[in-house]
Amino acid sequence: MAAILEVKNLQHTYSPNTPFGHIALRDVSFQVQRGEFIGVIGHTGSGKSTLMQHLNGLLKPDGGQVLLDGKDIWSDKAFTRQCRFRVGLVFQYPEYQLFEETVYKDIAFGPKNMGLKPEEVDRRVKEAAAFVGITEQQLEASPFDLSGGQKRRVAIAGVIAMEPEILILDEPAAGLDPEGREEILSNINAYRKAKNATIMMVTHSMTDVARLADRLLVMNDARLVMDGTPGEVFDRADELVQMGLDIPDITRVFIKLRAMGLDVPQVYTIEQAVQALTSLKGGHSDA
Amino acid sequence: MLKDITMGQYFPGNSPVHRMDPRTKLLLLVGYIVALFTAENLLSYLVVFAFLAITIAISTIPLKSIVSGMKPLVMILVFTGILNIFFTTGEKIAVRFWVITIYWEGIVRAAFMMARILLLITGTFLLTYTTSPIALTDGLESLLGPMKKLRMPVHELAMMMCIALRFIPTLIEETDRIMSAQKARGADFESGNLIQRVKALVPILVPLFISAFRRADELAVAMECRCYHGGDGRTKMKLLRYHLLDFKAFAAGVFMIGAVVALRILGL
Numbered sequence: 001m002a003a004i005l006e007v008k009n010l011q012h013t014y015s016p017n018t019p020f021g022h023i024a025l026r027d028v029s030f031q032v033q034r035g036e037f038i039g040v041i042g043h044t045g046s047g048k049s050t051l052m053q054h055l056n057g058l059l060k061p062d063g064g065q066v067l068l069d070g071k072d073i074w075s076d077k078a079f080t081r082q083c084r085f086r087v088g089l090v091f092q093y094p095e096y097q098l099f100e101e102t103v104y105k106d107i108a109f110g111p112k113n114m115g116l117k118p119e120e121v122d123r124r125v126k127e128a129a130a131f132v133g134i135t136e137q138q139l140e141a142s143p144f145d146l147s148g149g150q151k152r153r154v155a156i157a158g159v160i161a162m163e164p165e166i167l168i169l170d171e172p173a174a175g176l177d178p179e180g181r182e183e184i185l186s187n188i189n190a191y192r193k194a195k196n197a198t199i200m201m202v203t204h205s206m207t208d209v210a211r212l213a214d215r216l217l218v219m220n221d222a223r224l225v226m227d228g229t230p231g232e233v234f235d236r237a238d239e240l241v242q243m244g245l246d247i248p249d250i251t252r253v254f255i256k257l258r259a260m261g262l263d264v265p266q267v268y269t270i271e272q273a274v275q276a277l278t279s280l281k282g283g284h285s286d287a
Numbered sequence: 288m289l290k291d292i293t294m295g296q297y298f299p300g301n302s303p304v305h306r307m308d309p310r311t312k313l314l315l316l317v318g319y320i321v322a323l324f325t326a327e328n329l330l331s332y333l334v335v336f337a338f339l340a341i342t343i344a345i346s347t348i349p350l351k352s353i354v355s356g357m358k359p360l361v362m363i364l365v366f367t368g369i370l371n372i373f374f375t376t377g378e379k380i381a382v383r384f385w386v387i388t389i390y391w392e393g394i395v396r397a398a399f400m401m402a403r404i405l406l407l408i409t410g411t412f413l414l415t416y417t418t419s420p421i422a423l424t425d426g427l428e429s430l431l432g433p434m435k436k437l438r439m440p441v442h443e444l445a446m447m448m449c450i451a452l453r454f455i456p457t458l459i460e461e462t463d464r465i466m467s468a469q470k471a472r473g474a475d476f477e478s479g480n481l482i483q484r485v486k487a488l489v490p491i492l493v494p495l496f497i498s499a500f501r502r503a504d505e506l507a508v509a510m511e512c513r514c515y516h517g518g519d520g521r522t523k524m525k526l527l528r529y530h531l532l533d534f535k536a537f538a539a540g541v542f543m544i545g546a547v548v549a550l551r552i553l554g555l
Contacts, residue, residue, distance in 0.1 A: 017351060053467065056471060058467050058470060058471060081473070081475075084470065084471055084472075084473055085473060088471070089468075089471040090471075091464065091467065091468045091471070094468065096465070096494055096497075096498055097465055097468040097469060097490075097494050098494065099489065099490045099493035099494050109469075109472055109473075109474075109490065110472035110473055113472060113473030113474060113475070114473055144497070158472060159471070159472065162472065162473070
């Protein structure tokens, strides 16, 4: 299957030729397949957000290419604009970008910019609102009267309403309570399943990516240093810790158990841990 | 990108110009502006220019940043030049066509006016390039100190200025972020007629205002929590003191002003 998105030797420098200039991306390359759920991890300033802004043509690379369906997104102006709709980007703290009088109008901003018919805009707004759990009543409210978590959901709905094939989220759950976190993450997964969309999620929560992602990209110091399944990445726990990153809590517990001499495999989700422990217990009772 | 605007930004450094007392720099800037408006012939302009050029050389600010900071002012310069060329009358006619007559005096005057604006702004920029906002407001507060006797809220004004300067880069960054976020939803700021373009600003301005108010609110609470209560009895961490360097700078400044005044009196 051909990759839907391909990044080739991407390079980016902020404020070049000034005392503030710094390199944000060095020679980053990877491919994304349709329907994947990719977690992007890396500590603050490692270049994750810069990378994400290249994928829908908000930032222009200093070197290298971003290919959407095999075509360079900067090849012509119309295509760059089209990319913004096909690759939806939800920024960090997206609730700060709300501006309309009603939730409905704010969610409709993206679809309207796409030049869709009013009926189609209406359908998409309602569908997007349903994905993130916004009620019909709330659609007529002012976005500024909602709670923080609800604002966040409206902002995400604003991007989902464009029905992007690739949905990129920069820490969608940052600053939310555990319940809000859980809801937003399951909303995103629901969208992915319904539209067979590709998800790329930047996050600091290793537990979340371990549970949700099929594949992890690890950024460190402007480079892509790891690219693999959560199992492959968390197997290199030492390196992650060295980069100042975390590993899922359960993985840490199991590493400790192994150090104490217990024969357990490497795990990174609660389910795996339960399985491992049950089989261990089973093994003991047999003996 | 918005972030690349260098106008009024502070470039950290350790040159003698950076290390100078902010009061010295402020006073020298005032002197420099006086000299600039006293200057009326080529030679005195050259003196002022030389003073600025030497200061820039000492400051180690790259010429490129200074030039790029000038870009937004090109329109003002061009406008000034055109006005002076067309609306100055004199004796020697340079060009004449249809109803327009251009005099040599106009051309000379336009050149001098443009040079004056350019020197004025570069000099002022150099102050903000080499002085951190905090140092600048400290200097201003200290210089305006005597006005306190006239019940002028000097400390409060300085604090307001300091906060305003401090938040310029933050708000620029914020604007950049909001613009990107709306662009990601297909907002288009670059095409359409004037009305469409103004309308396109709404999705930026509304969130920007809301966030500015939120920041102001948070800052007020934070200041309150640290028991800020204005300038009375407040001490400074960095006491301002004049050093040898400052006296040297003053000497250079006085020399420059003296030269310009002398040239004016002599009518050279």
